[in-house]
Amino acid sequence: MKALLWRDLxxxxxxxxxxxxxxxxxxxVCTLVPFGVGADGGQLSRIAAGxxxxxxxLSCLLSLDRIFALDHEDGSLDLLATAPLPLEGxxxxxxxxxxxxxxxxxxxxxxxxxxxxxxxxxxxxxxxLSLTVGTPALSMLGAFGAAxxxxxxxxxxxxxLLVLPLxxxxxxxxxxxxxxxxxxxxxxTPLVFLAGITFATLALxxxxxxxxxxxxxR
Amino acid sequence: MIELGKYATTVLSxxxxxLVLLVAIVLQTVRANARARRALEEYDxxx
Amino acid sequence: xSIWEYANPVKFLRASGIVLPWxxxxxxxxxxxxxxxxxxxxxxxxxGATVKIVFLHVPAALMAINAWMMMLVASLVWLIRRHHVxxxxxxxxxxxxxxxxxxxxxxxxxxxxxMWGTWWEWDPRLTSFLVLFLFYLGYxxxxxxxxxxxxxxxxxxxxxxxxxxxxxxxxxxxxxxNQGLHQGASLSVAPGERMSSVYRYPxxxxxxxxxxxxxxxxxxxxxxxxxxxxLAALLAREHRA
Numbered sequence: 001m002k003a004l005l006w007r008d009l010x011x012x013x014x015x016x017x018x019x020x021x022x023x024x025x026x027x028x029v030c031t032l033v034p035f036g037v038g039a040d041g042g043q044l045s046r047i048a049a050g051x052x053x054x055x056x057x058l059s060c061l062l063s064l065d066r067i068f069a070l071d072h073e074d075g076s077l078d079l080l081a082t083a084p085l086p087l088e089g090x091x092x093x094x095x096x097x098x099x100x101x102x103x104x105x106x107x108x109x110x111x112x113x114x115x116x117x118x119x120x121x122x123x124x125x126x127x128x129l130s131l132t133v134g135t136p137a138l139s140m141l142g143a144f145g146a147a148x149x150x151x152x153x154x155x156x157x158x159x160x161l162l163v164l165p166l167x168x169x170x171x172x173x174x175x176x177x178x179x180x181x182x183x184x185x186x187x188x189t190p191l192v193f194l195a196g197i198t199f200a201t202l203a204l205x206x207x208x209x210x211x212x213x214x215x216x217x218r
Numbered sequence: 219m220i221e222l223g224k225y226a227t228t229v230l231s232x233x234x235x236x237l238v239l240l241v242a243i244v245l246q247t248v249r250a251n252a253r254a255r256r257a258l259e260e261y262d263x264x265x
Numbered sequence: 266x267s268i269w270e271y272a273n274p275v276k277f278l279r280a281s282g283i284v285l286p287w288x289x290x291x292x293x294x295x296x297x298x299x300x301x302x303x304x305x306x307x308x309x310x311x312x313g314a315t316v317k318i319v320f321l322h323v324p325a326a327l328m329a330i331n332a333w334m335m336m337l338v339a340s341l342v343w344l345i346r347r348h349h350v351x352x353x354x355x356x357x358x359x360x361x362x363x364x365x366x367x368x369x370x371x372x373x374x375x376x377x378x379x380m381w382g383t384w385w386e387w388d389p390r391l392t393s394f395l396v397l398f399l400f401y402l403g404y405x406x407x408x409x410x411x412x413x414x415x416x417x418x419x420x421x422x423x424x425x426x427x428x429x430x431x432x433x434x435x436x437x438x439x440x441x442x443n444q445g446l447h448q449g450a451s452l453s454v455a456p457g458e459r460m461s462s463v464y465r466y467p468x469x470x471x472x473x474x475x476x477x478x479x480x481x482x483x484x485x486x487x488x489x490x491x492x493x494x495x496l497a498a499l500l501a502r503e504h505r506a
Contacts, residue, residue, distance in 0.1 A: 225314040254492040
């Protein structure tokens with residue numbers, strides 16, 4: 001398991017694509033929004049939390065199809081499927097690798113982009129916390145979407161269509177946490193819901209994703 | 219003629235759009251069904 | 266004799282062929298009567314003539330949700346018992362459900378314009394219907410994209426399962442996110458009804474009509490899919506020979 005994780009991480013960093021790309025995309029989204037809505041600081045700070053969450057979500061989406069596609073092309077996915085490691089575990093590891101290479105950097109960079117968007121000071125801890133709690137669910141759901149579309153030639157666009165509606169609850173509770181943290185009202189409820197969704201996703205979705213992979217490898 | 223008052227456009231457009239959508243899905247269904255049936259019959263006749 | 270007999274495509278074709286004319290006739294009758302009757306109802310003292318939209322909006326919304334439920338059950342039947350007809354019925358229901366969702370959304374928006382003063386309000390019910398519509402689109406797109414029919418049935422079945430959970434979650438998340446303008450259920454079986462019988466009876470007829478319409482469309486579409494599948498199988502066999 002460790003070996004697989006290590007291999008995936010190395011591949012992600014070395015292959016040059018996924019790793020920096022989604023971060024750069026996140027930066028670009030956060031740069032473009034002020035061009036769209038105007039440079040008014042007050043207005044920006046009001047919508048900053050939402051922009052950061054939507055931006056994180058979209059950047060996460062960008063590298064999803066790489067989770068299985070490369071391994072599917074060179075046949076190592078079939079090899080992994082016959083390995084002693086259960087397919088569910090393999091999926092979870094792959095999702096973890098995806099999170100470490102996209103989710104975690106996004107979490108770390110989000111405060112910097114928060115400054116760009118005039119995010120008020122009170123919101124930073126909540127932003128980082130909610131992203132930390134929420135992004136694993138994004139990776140796991142993305143792995144499910146990637147497993148569904150792995151055999152398809154033009155799966156990329158379809159993948160977004162399948163995965164984005166699944167992101168709705170996470171996005172709502174994540175952004176709500178930051179918004180409430182900002183206003184100083186009670187944040188526990190959305191945060192608990194967010195954590196609940198993440199844990200339930202991590203526990204159950206690997207089975208669905210593994211089942212989808214089995215169908216695609218048949 | 220029934221009196222719709224100031225909401226005439228509202229009500230009529232709601233009914234209009236809905237009926238267009240319903241008729242569209244019905245037509246598409248019926249047509250696809252006829253096409254599938256014909257294709258199968260053609261195949262059977264060819265032997 | 267059990268319900269599973271109809272999982273046999275030939276039996277399904279025969280049985281559905283017998284009941285279909287009745288269902289089509291019932292659907293046409295109830296939908297037309299319900300909508301015309303609804304159209305002729307007197308104006309509501311608060312909503313004016315716009316109350317007539319309810320006879321489209323409520324049945325469509327009802328069927329939009331029920332269609333997804335039916336797809337969920339059919340997908341489960343396919344995943345567990347592997348009856349092809351079931352998978353094809355789920356496939357057949359999706360476009361109909363999507364159209365119902367669209368009708369519910371559009372009539373809701375048109376009604377909301379004079380009543381709430383806005384075409385679109387990010388109200389929990391409207392928003393969750395929009396999300397439901399997105400789920401329908403994804404489901405249909407996945408069916409279209411996969412070539413092998415059995416894999417397509419498996420994968421869309423999985424998507425339907427996971428999607429149901431998340432559609433349900435979204436429903437509650439959205440509620441939490443924004444308390445809305447939408448009134449609560451206007452129909453309830455409990456006493457103390459909020460809707461007068463002038464509107465209730467045409468609404469019932471209209472709901473029955475939409476239900477039968479949905480049933481008829483799904484049956485026809487399932488028959489279409491069975492025939493298509495059969496032709497493809499025959500051609501494939503010929504190709505091999």
